[in-house]
Amino acid sequence: MTTEKIIVKVEVNDNRNSLVRLDIGDELEKIREILEEDEIIKMDNKLLFSNPTDSTYVKREEESRHSLKDIINNNNTLCLKSDIRKNIKNIRVKVKGDNARIPLVRLDIEDKLQRIRKILEKDENIKMDKLLFLNFDSTDFTYVTRNEESDRSLKDIIINNNTLYIKSDTRKIIIVKVKGDNTRSSLVRLDIEDKLQRIRKILEEDEIIKMEDKLLFFNSNPTGSTCVKRKEESDRSLKDIIKDDNSLILDYEKKDYSDLEKRLNLGFGRILNPKEIKIKISKEKLVEKMEIKEIEEESLDRSNDPEYVVDIKSWANKISRFFNSDDGMINYEPNGLSFSDKQNQTEKKYELKKIPKLILKFNHIEPRLDFIEKVKEALNSNNQENFDNIYETFGQFIPTEVVLGGFYYETSSKMISIGGESNKTGWNPDEFNTYKRKWIKSLKRNNWECIEFRNPKSIFRLLNDELREEVNKFFGKKILYKKIKSFKNLCLKYGNKETIKLPLNKFSGIINNEKAGCSVFATVVDEDEEKNDSFNCQIYHPKNGRPQLIIRCFQKQQKRSNLRELKIAFMIVGYDIHFNPNNFNNFNIFNKMQLEVLTNDTFDLKKDISFLGIPVLKELNDDPVIIGHYFSKNATKIKANVFAYNLKKKKYVEKSNFSFHVLTISGEKYMEYDSSEKFSTFSKSIKNPNFDRNIMNLKYVSVCYTSESCGPAFLKQKEKLRKVTCKCKKQKLCILCESATESKNQSPKFTSKFTYSVSNILFTDNTKVKKAFTKVN
Secondary structure, eight states, X not given: OXXXXXXXXXXXXXXXXXXXXXXXXXXXXXXXXXXXHOTTTOOOTTEEEEETTTTEEOOGGGGXXXXXXXXXXXXXXXXXXXXXXXXXXXXXXXXXXXXXXXXXXXXXXXXXXXXXXXXXXXXTTTOGGGEEEEEEOSSOEEEOOGGGTTTOBGGGTOBTTTEEEEEEOOEEEEEEEETTEEEEEEEEEEXXXXXXXXXXXXXXXXXXXXXXXXXXXXXXXXXXXXXXXXXXXXXXXXXGTOOTTSEEEEEEOOOOXXXXXXXXXXXXXXXXXXXXXXXXXXXXXXXXXXXXXXXXXXXXXXXXXXXXXXXXXXXXXXXXXXXXXXXXXXOOOTTOBOXXXXXXXXXXXXXXXXXXXXXXXXXXXEEOXXXXXXXXXXXXXXXXXXXXXXXXXXXXXXXXXXXXXXXXXXXXXXXXXXXXXXXXXXXXXXXXHHHXXXXXXXXXXXXXXXXXXXXXXXXXXXXXHHHHHHHHHHHOBEEEEEEEEEEEXXXXXXXXXXXXXXXXXXXXXXXXXXXXXXXXXXEEEXXXXXXXXXXXXXXXXXXXXXXXXXXXXXXXXXXXXXXXXXXXXXXXXXXXXXXXXXXXXXXXXXGGEEEEXXXXXXXXXXXXXXXXXXXXXXXXOOOOEEEEEEEEEOSSEEEEEEEEEETTTTEEEOOOSEEEEEEEEEEOOEEEOSSSEEEEEEEEEESSSSOOTTXXXXXXXEEEESSTTOOOOEEESSSOOOOOOOOOBTTBOOHHHHHOOXXXXXXXXXXEEEEEEEETTTOOOOOOOOOEEEOOO
16 A cells, blocks of 8 residues: 555646545546545546546546546645546436436436436435436337347437436236136236226237237226226326236137116026927026127128028928027027928028127126026926926026127018017018118117027036036936948958048037047948848047047958948937037937946846947957847846857857947937937837848947847848858867857757937938848857
8 A cells, every 4th residue: 555645636627635645546536526525625426537648537437447646746745636527517407206306417428327316326315226327219218228238329219308317116917818828828028007998008919928909908906906097097006906926817809798688688597408499498597697798790781691591391400509509590580480381392491681780799608596596406406397397497598699789581471570669560572772772870889689699508508517417317328429421432352451440520518528538439330232241340539539440341241342432320328518408408319218238248137228349459369359238038137148259260259349339318218300310219129130221321320139049240231131150169168168068069049139310410321231140250
């Protein structure tokens, strides 16, 4: 340490001189601090160190790089000069949000903000350590981060009146979510002091949120939840509406639809019947509360709608498509329309024109408590008629989308309109154009009607998970999906297999749901009358995959080529966890059929029971094994007898790689109305081994022997019944032959059970399909 007495002199018309003991090795930055405390010199920001060699200034940012010995002259004199540089200006430093702190500081506008921070940190009025610089970008302020201060100068951020704005860092990481849309959630650093108007601009640029005009800020407070109106965003800050967990919720603007909900009974259930063209409103209100939103649709102004052929068959088909959410449903007037006159062979057509004005969507639908209690009572009663009463009281379904507006159609004698001022008023056809213009103009909110229902939801889907499961178990399993499809050019030689992934279309989402408990049943028909081949069906259903049908041909002496044209019928049986109203309507006779899928080989003999079975593989392999079965019965029980036969070894083998599913159907024997559905079960005693040639289009067949001792037989498509021949050696019997107790030459007494399901629309051919049995060659 080398201290010397230094003469400190302020040049240019200033009488401040002082003799100060200083260490000539100290940096000028340290010397400045000492001179700031000197009672005579009182060095401030306006004074700079002067270099005696050329009388130049030492810049403030350079003081840390120079020591005192570099600038004192030979007589130990240190010169100070007032800063008269053009870049030095008096800057008003304003702490945003604090009007009490507005000091005037002399700063070099060319200095980097990092240097300016050090200067301001020494100012007791500023307390810069917790503040950030603000940059004014012509419309609003943004923060300058600490990392940016070394690259940006003061002149970049001061505004025209030489004011520098600084502010406490009130930014936070905010979780921004769009209500009802799980795909739009983003972490955004936002200033909670900013007005919502500023926050909107930031979120408009966010790649995930992409805030549009209809999105509003959601304010959740103890008095209730509301959205901040657009005109209030310039006065409200982010801190006023964010939650304690630093989350910001955005929601679409909610409009008041209470007038429409009350006038149009939007909270009531609806009832459809295939025997009358109208949609009834339930007796009691179904919904306690629900969220109503408006949907924009490009085709809202469409007016060219197809003609509606009004006959009982097309109406029933339309109901089915509507409940499958494949089509909307026009809300015909309460009195309905009349069907075509079949006796006079006249067909009525109504060319209907819709004028849609608004589409509403219902979310978060909560049912009324009295509906829930009625469901519980019906479950406890174990009486299906109580559910029929629930349909009448609360409806079959509630639409989740409703089109409002009006529509009109023309009959042979008048024009009829729904909605508008001229509701259900008849007009002469010659006056139609005048009426049409007047009527369309009259469509206002207070006279809109529900003109179309979309995406129906069963009333049972409004229940909680536990009650829904109880209702499903009460009604039992349903035929959820069925299809018959032709496959051409399948190469099937003796013993070979063909694997076909079943075409499930939009049903594929439910097949692997454990709660649905789905099983697959299938059968195969050769479409070529001249071929005389035999096929065996097996199901393989990989976990979380699509079910596959494994087909093997076991006819050794085949006619013509090995290419096959097969018609495959399959159906999915399980619990309808989505409660498709097609399966839960009181007019649907399927509800009076009891379906049950069993995996045990013995079950009770019930009156009018029908049954069919199919093997389900645990894993795939290339062993040429076909799996057959037949049923046998006694006074009280029915048994499924299942056997496996190896085509290569020509003998029966162990039953290990599969389970066996049995579908039993009891209750109603026959159902048919003029729609796409037919279902029938029946039994027929057969004394002659040949089947009745008049039995047409049988899709699923099972044979039941009255004697348990009858040997196995395989299904064949077009030939008489024959016993199976096994070629195992007598000294080493196979599994099945070893357990046989009766003579192979005995002619068995048997009955055959048939269960089938066909679709009149998709399958209208008259192919005579005869089911028979044959031996394995």
